Amino acid sequence: MKTFVSAQAKKLILASILAFAFTDAAFAAMRTVTLSVPGMYCAVCPITVRKALANVPGVTKASASLEKKEAVVTFDDAKTSIRALEDATFEAGYESKLKEEPGK
Secondary structure, three states: OOOOOHHOOOOOOHHHHHHHOOOOHHOOOEEEEEEEEOOOOOOHHHHHHHHHHHHOOOOOEEEEOOOOOOEEEEEEOOOHHHHHHHHHOOOOOOOEEEEOEEEO
């Protein structure tokens, strides 16, 4: 038995596959990292760091802690990178570095 699929149906299937394959969602991975920010020394510092990180395209959540001298950032790794996060804090006046997680 032979199955016939119309040319229009084939085009629709192909277009759907290609649309999915080339969307950012197909390749995106949300990541959460912790950055060490040793230069924070006052109550305004974490606010400045958080705002700088939040303004990076692809960042969905950013928080900073004066007590821990670190920032926790959730971002779409298809839209930004750890280097871009470090650059954002540097531009705001604070050096930062990826904090290695224990056991990694």
